[in-house]
Amino acid sequence: MKILTGNDLKSGAVVWWDGSDWSLHIEDAVDVGDNAESIMAREESARRVNVPYALAATLTDGVPRPDHIKDRIRALGPTVRPDLTLKPADPEVGNWVI
Amino acid sequence: MYQYDQYDQAMVDARVAEFRDQAQRRLEGKLSEDQFKPLRLMNGLYLQLHAYMLRVAIPYGTLNSTQMHALADIADKYDRGYGHFTTRQNIQYNWIKLEDAGDILADLAKVEMHAIQTSGNCIRNISSDHFAGAAQDELVDPRPYAELLRQWSSFHPEFMYLPRKFKIAVIASGTDRAAMKLHDIGIQIVKNDAGEIGASFFVGGGMGRTPMIAPNIRDFVPLDQLITYAEACLRVYNRYGRRDNKYKARIKILVHELGAEEYTRQVEEEFAHLLEQGIEPPLAELERIKTYFTDPAFEDGPKTVDRSDPDFALWVDRNTHRHKHDSYVSAVISLKPVGGIPGDATAEQMHLMADLAKEYSFDEMRVMHTQNVVLPHVKIADLHALWAKLDAADLGTPNLDQIGDIIACPGLDYCSLANARSIPLAQKISERFAANGKQDKLGELKLKISGCINACGHHHAGHIGILGVDKKGVENYQLSLGGSEAEDTALGKITGRGFDEAGVIDAVDTVTDVYLQHKQGEERFLDTYNRIGMAPFKEALYD
Ligand code: HEM
Ligand code: SF4
Numbered sequence: 001m002k003i004l005t006g007n008d009l010k011s012g013a014v015v016w017w018d019g020s021d022w023s024l025h026i027e028d029a030v031d032v033g034d035n036a037e038s039i040m041a042r043e044e045s046a047r048r049v050n051v052p053y054a055l056a057a058t059l060t061d062g063v064p065r066p067d068h069i070k071d072r073i074r075a076l077g078p079t080v081r082p083d084l085t086l087k088p089a090d091p092e093v094g095n096w097v098i
Numbered sequence: 099m100y101q102y103d104q105y106d107q108a109m110v111d112a113r114v115a116e117f118r119d120q121a122q123r124r125l126e127g128k129l130s131e132d133q134f135k136p137l138r139l140m141n142g143l144y145l146q147l148h149a150y151m152l153r154v155a156i157p158y159g160t161l162n163s164t165q166m167h168a169l170a171d172i173a174d175k176y177d178r179g180y181g182h183f184t185t186r187q188n189i190q191y192n193w194i195k196l197e198d199a200g201d202i203l204a205d206l207a208k209v210e211m212h213a214i215q216t217s218g219n220c221i222r223n224i225s226s227d228h229f230a231g232a233a234q235d236e237l238v239d240p241r242p243y244a245e246l247l248r249q250w251s252s253f254h255p256e257f258m259y260l261p262r263k264f265k266i267a268v269i270a271s272g273t274d275r276a277a278m279k280l281h282d283i284g285i286q287i288v289k290n291d292a293g294e295i296g297a298s299f300f301v302g303g304g305m306g307r308t309p310m311i312a313p314n315i316r317d318f319v320p321l322d323q324l325i326t327y328a329e330a331c332l333r334v335y336n337r338y339g340r341r342d343n344k345y346k347a348r349i350k351i352l353v354h355e356l357g358a359e360e361y362t363r364q365v366e367e368e369f370a371h372l373l374e375q376g377i378e379p380p381l382a383e384l385e386r387i388k389t390y391f392t393d394p395a396f397e398d399g400p401k402t403v404d405r406s407d408p409d410f411a412l413w414v415d416r417n418t419h420r421h422k423h424d425s426y427v428s429a430v431i432s433l434k435p436v437g438g439i440p441g442d443a444t445a446e447q448m449h450l451m452a453d454l455a456k457e458y459s460f461d462e463m464r465v466m467h468t469q470n471v472v473l474p475h476v477k478i479a480d481l482h483a484l485w486a487k488l489d490a491a492d493l494g495t496p497n498l499d500q501i502g503d504i505i506a507c508p509g510l511d512y513c514s515l516a517n518a519r520s521i522p523l524a525q526k527i528s529e530r531f532a533a534n535g536k537q538d539k540l541g542e543l544k545l546k547i548s549g550c551i552n553a554c555g556h557h558h559a560g561h562i563g564i565l566g567v568d569k570k571g572v573e574n575y576q577l578s579l580g581g582s583e584a585e586d587t588a589l590g591k592i593t594g595r596g597f598d599e600a601g602v603i604d605a606v607d608t609v610t611d612v613y614l615q616h617k618q619g620e621e622r623f624l625d626t627y628n629r630i631g632m633a634p635f636k637e638a639l640y641d
Contacts, residue, residue: 010125011195012149047127051145068571070510073519074147078511080439080521084178084193 001031003064004039005074006052014074015049022049025086026075029057029064065096072097099162099462100245100390102210109253110207113214117141118200125196140220142213143199147514150194153216154206158226158244158268159187159465161211163452166463168209170448176202181448183433183441185505185556186265187225187465188216192512214252219260221251221332225267227275228466231391232428232474234420238295240270240287242388243324246379247285250325257332261339262347264332265304277467277583279303279312280559282349283331290318297324301331302353302361305553309589310350313358315365323369326378330369334361394460399425399479410485413496418481425478429459431471431488432495432503436532437525440506441469450491458484467556468505470498501536501543501610502528505556509549509566510573516549518566518573523547526603531610540610543623544582559583561624562609563590564602575602579609579635580627591632594640605639612638 003026004017015022016029017039023029032039036054043049055071057064066072077085079097087093102110117137124134138144142153154169161169169189173181176198177191184190194202206212215222224244231239247266251257257264267276270287278284284300296318303312319327335349338356353361401424405411418427431451434440443451451471455463458480459473466472476484488494497503504527507513509520524547531537546560550567557563563578574596581590597605612635613623621629 007145007149010197012145012193014148044131050131069573070147070514070516073510077148078192078521079519080511080525 001057001059001064002033002036002054003029003057003066004032004036004052004054005029005071006040006043006049009047009050012050016075017043017052026066027063031064069097099160100157100241100387107207107210110210110212110214113141113212114200114203114207117203121196121199136218138199139217140214141199141203142216143194143196144217145514146192147510147512147516149192150196150199151512152191152194152199152202152213153184154189154191154211154213155216155223156188156211156465157248158224158230158241159228159467160230160241161463161465162461163456163463165209165211166448166452166455168205168211170445170452172202172205173445173448175205180442180444182439182508183443183465183469183471185467185469185507185554186223187228187467188223189465190508192508217263219262219264220258221254221260221264221266224248224251225265225276225281225467227269227271228464228472229275229419229428229474230270230464231393232419232421232426233271233273234422235273236271236422237289238270238287239388239391240268242384242391243270243285243287243297244268245387245390246325246384247328250328250379257336260332260336261341262344262349264335264349266328272585274583274585274587275467277556277559277587279587280305280309280556280583281312283328284312285324285328288318294320296320297327299327299331301365302350302358303587304348304350305556305558306348307345307551307553308348308351308354309553309558310354311587311589312350313353315358315362321384322378322381323373324378326372327365327369329377330365330372333368333372334364338364394462394475396423396426396475397477399477401425401478403478403481407482409489409496410482413485413489413494414481416496416500417494417498418476421475423475426475427478427481429473429476429481429484430466430498431473431493432497433470433493434497434503434528435492435495436502437529438492439521440504440524443471447491447493450487450493454484454487468499468503470503497528497537499542499544501531501540501545503544504528505544505546505560507548507555509547509555513549513554515552516566517568518549518575520547520549520555520564520566523564523575523599523602526599527606530603530607536607536610539614541622543610545606546581556583557581558589559587560590561622561627562606564606567596569596573599575599577602577605577609577639579632580624582624586624593632593636608638609635 018028300312510516548555578590
């Protein structure tokens with residue numbers, strides 16, 4: 001599948017396109033098929049996202065899992081600071097990245 | 099320490115107002131990211147893997163406790179309670195919001211700090227010896243010269259848009275603690291046969307994808323021509339440095355391709371021309387700057403410590419450095435606890451370091467390029483009290499220049515350019531060597547890790563270097579041996595094919611075994627490597 005990510009303009013936070021808005025959680029990311037370019041152009045010019053890009057992901061256990069480790073770390077947060085990731089309470093979360 | 103005059107303060111304040119306005123216009127959509135990016139980069143604001151990142155300049159790594167408290171407050175108020183001290187003696191924050199950037203710069207300006215020229219193709223923060231003004235082996239304090247160069251290079255209109263970024267280091271002792279020859283310009287303050295002080299210029303060093311050791315292009319520039327000579331070096335580069343290919347745009351490539359001799363000839367020609375124009379600031383300016391760097395009021399006191407506590411004695415042996423006054427030492431605060439993140443400090447730790455600097459070190463601290471912090475002037479009589487407070491805050495790890503004192507760049511945990519993570523490797527290596535007791539047998543061993551070829555973690559210059567590479571989307575690590583960034587500067591050589599994460603940690607273990615088997619007398623790892631060469635290491639790793 002093809003999903004979209006970018007950063008929130010104000011906070012810089014990593015966000016994912018959920019079909020109608022930008023979510024902090026990759027679980028919400030939807031397959032954009034061939035519409036990546038048009039969505040990114042529209043959303044960026046509306047200042048709803050900063051420097052968006054499309055990436056390949058594979059649906060794994062119902063959650064889109066980016067094919068590249070860099071995007072998995074973006075989705076989660078720094079692997080060396082589990083307390084600062086989006087899932088601070090999940091001890092298994094590192095396995096999802098690697 | 100240097101203090102801003104009205105001009106410095108006015109310039110910094112004006113920049114805060116300007117950037118506040120630019121950020122506001124970006125937030126309102128009046129500027130596109132393409133328009134805004136060069137503006138934010140001029141103020142140290144990057145967009146990284148998880149958020150905006152702000153790099154704050156710490157000129158030649160020197161700061162006082164008010165400034166350190168302010169850095170801690172920024173970590174608390176605008177970030178997530180910590181900061182990362184870098185190999186260029188600066189600090190970075192990883193979780194900055196664009197809406198806060200103006201306020202942060204204003205808070206910095208109140209304590210004579212800023213983020214100007216910490217990014218972009220300009221002359222960056224000038225780095226120096228972290229023991230400057232304290233070391234027993236220095237000729238003079240190098241910081242007044244670094245400060246003079248800082249003033250010359252700040253907002254220098256001709257050098258705001260260079261072909262590429264430009265880094266300068268200044269030292270004044272035969273022992274190089276600033277990786278001077280791995281800078282675009284390295285300056286060593288020296289004394290000539292006539293007993294005069296001057297500057298020796300090394301130009302065209304650097305790390306990155308094409309590491310080079312800077313050749314010495316002039317062994318003595320009189321002090322009243324220092325700025326003119328630096329200007330000549332930059333001018334020739336600015337004129338001929340390549341702007342069409344960013345990988346070939348650094349001065350090291352120009353010096354290499356022209357040849358040091360031809361580059362030097364052109365610099366000398368430009369220098370002769372510039373001398374006629376009288377651009378050099380009057381020597382009185384240097385003298386004025388020097389008055390900010392006079393010695394504090396040192397007092398005589400005990401010259402030895404009570405070594406009955408072995409933990410304390412070990413810390414004294416490893417983490418203190420000889421001072422020019424024999425009742426004092428420079429004490430190194432390790433930001434490398436076993437299993438910790440190299441260079442990270444929490445806001446509480448920063449506040450504590452600031453308080454300890456005030457109490458024990460004449461209100462002064464230095465950031466080291468090895469990502470530790472120095473209290474430059476500590477009375478030997480105060481060492482035990484200082485150590486006890488550091489130890490209680492996990493800041494007393496006795497590992498300066500040991501295998502656990504690892505330089506690691508942020509790598510793939512934070513950096514969008516990375517191929518692989520650096521920090522977890524550093525954590526696991528420091529844990530392994532602390533647990534198996536081997537660190538204590540190894541002596542000085544400098545291990546440096548970068549997550550990509552940009553070499554922010556100085557891996558080329560590690561006695562052992564590790565470079566993260568991307569092997570079809572999987573993290574992989576190349577090992578190199580024999581690098582150094584001290585006075586015996588050398589570039590490491592790659593051992594052979596790369597390793598996965600567990601493999602490279604084992605490989606580090608293996609090469610240290612080879613060292614211990616072959617070590618003669620007091621040889622350091624690097625000495626043994628230089629004597630026996632790569633072959634025995636390769637054999638142990640791959641056969
Ligand atoms: C996370 C954000 C960072 C980014 C995007 C970044 C980017 C880069 C790039 C692109 C280069 C290569 C420049 C060139 O060869 O022309 C470089 C070099 C370097 N960076 Fe970083 N860096 C980052 C963080 C750091 C940190 C945290 C440190 C200190 C630990 C650091 C210290 C250096 C040093 C010392 C060099 C080598 C300079 C040379 O080539 O001579 N950087 N960086
Ligand atoms: S060396 Fe590469 S991975 Fe590490 S901080 Fe520099 S650019 Fe990022």
